[in-house]
Amino acid sequence: MVNGERARGTTKSGGTTRTAAKKPTPRKKATTDRSVANVADPAFVQLLTPDGERVEHPDYSVDFTDQEYRDLYRDLVIVRRLDTEGTTLQRQGQLGIWASLAGQEAAQIGSGRALAEQDMVFPTYREHGVLWTRDIDPIMPFGLFRGVDLGGWDAQKYRFQGYTIVIGAQTLHATGYAMGITKDGKVGTDDGEAVIAYFGDGAISQGDVNEAFIYAAAYDAPVVFFCQNNQYAISVPVHKQAKTPLFKRADGFGFPGVRVDGNDVLATYAVTKVAMDRARHGQGPGLIEAFTYRMGAHTTTDDPTRYRDKSEEEEWRLKDPVARMRGFLEKQQLADDDYFASIDAEAAEHALSLRERVLTLPEPKPSAIFDHVYPNGSPLLDAERAEFLAYQESFEGSGH
């Protein structure tokens, strides 16, 4: 069961070793393949090829029913469609900004579906897919990005923390939370709790993330660090800030690291399951590098054509996570065209209903900002609220 350890032993032949001499020949075009993992590399976990062929891995496997395979496909299609609606709504002026997950669906659905009910998720601002796997109303981020949701959130109820905008900060929160789980004695059994912290390739350069690694290792905290390496920290390609494959960093901190094909929903499920089970049994933290690609812009405020080639996007389009799963279902004859059409229709329905609900989200009253700071209020805030209300009242026709 603890085969994550064995996977780690095979990392020395990592596919991204660069041998090119560092010489100042700055006009030389950066080749993209130096950051592309070698598929034949055993340290790169893949269970589904880009064509949808099922392949085996010595350490990781999945055993799904036909329906479960189909459900994973449905998840992928729906979260992609909802995400498209986010971009659309922003373009129509209905959201201030949107951070698209396009291209990263498999990393999020695979890892999200591998979590146990009692596990706790610490997301970034892009984890709309993980949110979906926790059966949370997908409208949550839409309220935030529309500016009508002040961020109040019951993390215990949903086993999912609020979106974190600060890059990497949630890894420390996750580690602290995981240390608390240990102190509560909730690890060591099949029902044990574990924590998963999401972040990106840019965040792994942050001090916060490195501190989180140190504490998690020192305290054997039940936390899995799930890095979606989508190749770009906004505009900075990952090879500019990391000289070794990201998953190898775990070695230095003293816990296992594994690189998984982030566009393969089966593989991301398998490695996450193993890492989370290790953690919940008290065997300490793990790092997963989901090797994937951000097909769209960093956010709707960004224009990727300014810093990367179209050809690179086309290359990654051939590894598309949704098309890959569809190819698998077709090859295995687990679904037919009617099924695919019905899923598309269902996704469109979800998107339309979400759209309607977003457009009618109520705007909070200005005074709402005082409402959820402390559970039992505070004399200072009460005084400030009264002052603010009186000020609002002083205007003609104030119906705040």
Add this chain to the structure above:
Amino acid sequence: MSRLQQFILPDLAEGLTEAEILQWMVAVGDKVELNQPFVEVETAKSAVEIPSPYAGVVTEILRDAGETVDVGSPIITIDTDPNGEAPAAPESAAAPAAETAASNGAKIGETTADGRTAVLVGYGAKAPTTVRRARKGAAPAAPVAPAPAPVAAPAPVAPAPVVATPVAVGTVLAKPPVRKLAKDLGVDLRALVGSGPQGSITRDDVQSAASAPAEPVVVASPVVAPSAGDTRIPVKGVRKLTAENMVASAFSAPHVTEFLTVDATRLLKTVAKMRESDEFKGVRVGPLALLAKGVLLAVKRHPMVNSSWDAANGEIVVKEHVNLGIAAATPRGLIVPNIKAADTLSTKELAEALVELTSTARDGKTPPADMTGGSFTITNVGVFGVDTGTPILPPGEAAILAFGAIRDMPWVHKGKVVPRKVTTLGLSFDHRIIDGELGSKFLADLGRFVNDPKGTLLAWS
């Protein structure tokens, strides 16, 4: 009933104020579906397609392609109920007054009971002007004339010469970058009258003060009556940036330009030989590549030419490497990408880098990083058939070379007047850093190189 909806241009990123309409993807009379892209616009951040929030029929296109539109302006009218009868007044999706149109059964994108969709959420999509709400019980809001500021009349002890500068009382309002600009340009902020909000001093105020003549000279400028045939081109994008850079450079660095006409026959012969050689097989090497090599060699002999004036620190920064800028005319306008650390490249690598740089620039794909950090620039005006010019320095660079056309001219060669290939080099330099002596020596060295590349190469190596 026919129901007309206007779509208002939202802020497509964070804090943008305008966008240019690149192309319309629909025409009047076309049917549009919900979320069907209908227009492509370009902002300062990116070019994007806008999907329609309405399903219906296009009844009006309000702004033309090529126009720059302020955020908050309506751009299209769509009839969401084309089979209805009486046309209704257009309803705008972002009209602040849309509360009146509140209806509970609002459809997508229409105004809801709480007026929510009436106000687009993108920052700045609301009405562009700030409307102050009236205070309860306040006196009728008559426009209050700004009271004359109580000027503390200084008791004149002695009749002092009156200085006609508006002396600001209290603090000067200006943002830090504007203050920095004023300091760099030697403009006294206290002497300016601000045109920005609350009388704050803007970048334009500083720049116009810097470019204004010290003495107000009244020039009877010929007032040209606008004719109907005049074309007015909005200043934006690359043109705007070029203008700002040129003004900043022209009015901060004292320019000196020197010219040298030289016999380039041997330069061309050398280029021809290089093209035939095995080493340069497949490399498009031209006179510019060789001249660039000459510049790099001459810079090695006169490193001060490759430097920058750091006004903030009161220092001259002599650059370790030459980031060689090449002025390129592109469909989008003038851009000056540079070859980083060009002095570390072999002649062949330099020629390859030049080819790549110019083709990337022409395709409009030059990454921003390539356009910053230049330290010496060549402008190849010769390709346009002119002899030379007085180039203006790119901001932060100490020298720029104009490479003129190479043409057959009568020339005294070995005591006889014979036709030779002749060109003119024009070198502008920042006189704060480079004196006439250094500039002349550098230019003369370049002339020697053009006249005899191989001999000079041997002599200097």
